């Protein structure tokens with residue numbers, strides 16, 4: 001499903017359990033394409049990768065054009081399908097260096113599938129990533145931003161298309177100020193610093209690992225999480241739907257001009 005096109009760059013959503021696009025256990029799976037070359041961002045749970053492949057082919061993307069598989073982090077719903085996708089495309093596999101061990105050795109020992117006796121396959125990481133790395137997709141550059149918090153190997157990917165900034169945020173930041181799963185081991189200090197860094201980017205579009213994507217004014221969604229994380233612990237708990245139509249009017253005065261326009 002093509003969700004963005006500008007100039008020579010297209011973004012497709014080809015998987016996502018929560019969206020009903022592929023197996024329910026899958027994270028969102030995106031393909032970004034430029035100049036006949038593509039990268040897949042996250043590869044899903046590996047439970048039914050054929051469903052994701054069907055979406056790729058429906059969108060007219062030849063499997064051979066997928067040159068890089070990039071994981072936003074090594075959690076199993078995002079990365080367990082890596083071995084299947086490496087075999088299916090011949091693409092190189094990229095993950096933050098702190099996620100390499102999970103892909104090559106550990107194989108999600110605490111995942112639901114493993115606990116139910118379903119084995120996982122090892123995948124060799126070709127490209128261990130560091131903050132500041134750049135991954136080429138045709139003429140486009142995907143900038144790696146290390147955003148630890150949800151996991152220590154979480155990265156976000158920033159692309160600049162014309163004057164717009166696109167962010168693939170993994171599970172670090174969701175729409176409407178949502179955040180990825182946290183637990184007692186979470187490094188909240190690191191998580192907050194990561195969100196603050198993303199907020200400073202003032203991105204236009206957010207393609208997260210779960211829930212809905214945002215095609216304009218995404219910076220407001222990131223800023224909302226930044227504010228929530230900077231407040232008291234209780235502010236992390238959802239008490240209401242954070243965005244509603246008048247929210248924008250309350251928080252972006254320039255929109256009153258739009259609202260005042262007689263149509």
Ligand SMILES: [Zn+2]
Nearest residue numbers: 075150171180
């Ligand atoms: Zn995750």
